[in-house]
Amino acid sequence: MPPKPKQKILMVAPEAAPFIKVGGLADVVGALSKAVAERGHDVRIVIPWYAGMRHVSEARPLEDPLLIVKLGGHEAYARVWECPLPGSDAKCYFLEHNRYFDTPTVYCGPSGDETDNGYRFTFLSRAAMDLCHHLEWYPDIVHCHDWATGLVPIYLNTNERETPLGRAASVMTIHNLQHQGWFHRRIVDYAGLPATVFRQDGLESMGEVNMLKGGLYHATKITTVSPTYAREIQQPEGGCGLHHLLRYRAGDLIGVINGIDMEEWNPATDPLIPANFKAGQMKGKAECKAALQRAYGLNVDPSQPVYTVVSRLFDQKGLDLLAAIGDRLMEQMHIQVAVLGTGDAGLEQAFQDLAQRHPGRFAAHLAFDNELAHLSVAGADFLVMPSRFEPCGLSQMYAMAYGTLPIVRSTGGLADSVEQYIEGEGIGTGFRFDHPTADALYYTMGWSCATYYDRPKELAKLQKNAMQADFTWDQSAGIYEDIYGWALDARRAAFSE
Structure with a gap:
């Protein structure tokens, strides 16, 4: 079998281990990025710079650190920091914007609650797009993680369609369908997206913006974190109101079970336990x-x-x-x-x-x-x-x-x-x-x-x-490598029509 072509992959996520973690999503972003980079791909991660993040001592501002973020009707700014993903060739970019991210909590803004999350994660999605232009680095694949990045596939299909970034395929991963990102429709104007995406193109749900729904509607390929869950979420009892959409996209929905980081979770080497052991030596x-x-x-x-x-x-x-x-x-x-x-x-x-x-x-x-x-x-x-x-x-x-x-x-x-x-x-x-x-x-x-x-x-x-x-990431990373290839083929076919 010929080697798979090397790809440029951008991970956009609200959290990533080891820098900041709320749940398993952060572990997946960090470990999958590391595993895919080990296969020779150019992997870069974009997350906000939150207060009190860990493992950022090596972070340095970009040579030109001021990023202009082009939102609806106005521009905002972010300072961009660059840092290696520990133990990996993958690279991380942190977006410093105190109005939204000067807080140690991922899903509560500086105001102390979730009321501005629609604006916070719209800013993240738009800034991730503008960062690619700023760097003049255009990924083959943009891998989006959960509702907080749901606007990214929409940007790729609308505002960015005719730019060099528009040829990037998008992969949207559902980590937990229960969390969907519901916000007032004014988010569409704030994002600078065409008004048609609300009523006609999948973003609207019960009169409000549903970020995850929009991302699932527009993504080139959809993944979720186990094969059984991929089947469960297509049923009314497991679909959290989105089962019809997921059935519609069933041909592009793939369940890939997560792996675990065996450097952190290994009984033979774990420094946090009083005695190490392994199979056969218990x-x-x-x-x-x-x-x-x-x-x-x-x-x-x-x-x-x-x-x-x-x-x-x-x-x-x-x-x-x-x-x-x-x-x-x-x-x-x-x-x-x-x-x-x-x-x-x-x-x-x-x-x-x-x-x-x-x-x-x-x-x-x-x-x-x-x-x-x-x-x-x-x-x-x-x-x-x-x-x-x-x-x-x-x-x-x-x-x-x-x-x-x-x-x-x-x-x-x-x-x-x-x-x-x-x-x-x-x-x-x-x-x-x-x-x-x-x-x-x-x-x-x-x-x-x-x-x-x-x-x-x-x-x-x-x-x-x-x-x-x-349960290492190697097998799952190989499946994602295939999915990236399928997504890119589908995106290229869409542009050739």
Whole structure:
């Protein structure tokens, strides 16, 4: 097979690891950019410069740093900084514009709320276009990430159509369809887009601008973060109101499961855990388990299985199901549970109450703590992830890399990444259930508990299977490489008509 042609790829995103991160989107942008750059492509990332970003000590202003951003009826300005993506040949550009981005939070502006997000991310999308002209660097592919960049494909099909940038193909990735970017229609004027894009060309939804809808309508190709999620979002129950559009674009919609950064999440080298280990040499995992129990105030007991949660505490994650069965688990199973995360106040209180009723056996640490997250994944026997929907999920992959078996609902990327245990055969990498009910979770945790106590040899086989699963970005990056090629072919064909 001849080598694939090298391409110029621009990633436009609201966040990117390791600079600033709210969720998995940032991890994907950073890791995918790195993996694609390793294949020889010229990859560049554009994100805002937020207050308090990390790993920017090497950032330097461009030689000509003042960028003119051509918005509707007026011009604005941004100062552009350049920085290498750590550990990669990819390059990052940061857009400094204090009116919108002088804040340490990605999705809340300097005003402290989300009221100006339509303007903030319109500015990002328009500035990304103007930066290409400023640099006289024109990508083959513009890869847009989620609703915050939904105007980019529209710009490419309208204002930029007859410019050198207009021949770039666009790829729009849906990280979570639930978040769509709804704003007042005045955003169209602020963006300087033709009025026709509102009513006729996909941007309008229920009288308002829907940024994600517009991006999906105009993108050359659409991806989402797992094959199962790509099918789920074409159905009314999973489509968040956009299932008709996604069915219409089904021929251009491709599900590609995310990978994980094995430099950060590797039990053999992880500096954040007290002892390293790998498949076939698991002594260090026992040390991590004891350290986990001490960190959470659980009884230090190597004989009891530890179930952990590392998650945001929101309805999507299904953790109300765990809260509902917490007392029953403590009364009827010899297990320990450790919860790490923040979110819904009612859920936080429910887990605190369980910890008070069952000291030494149920614990909740209601904060974000990266070091404790690594220890929780490394030291636990099982990870509980009963999501109502999960576009991809990364925690289950981190867990498997550390020999911690996931207990998941069969949805989205969880169904694609966790192979169901077949009792008696030692096949599988975790435990799955179908229905988002408290009983389904309870009985699946009971199944895992019985396996822990009654079939330890099979449990060890499942751990080995999980640790040998390949969740690196290399395979997924190869699929994206193909998608970029298909998108570019389609764009060129459109211009030749």
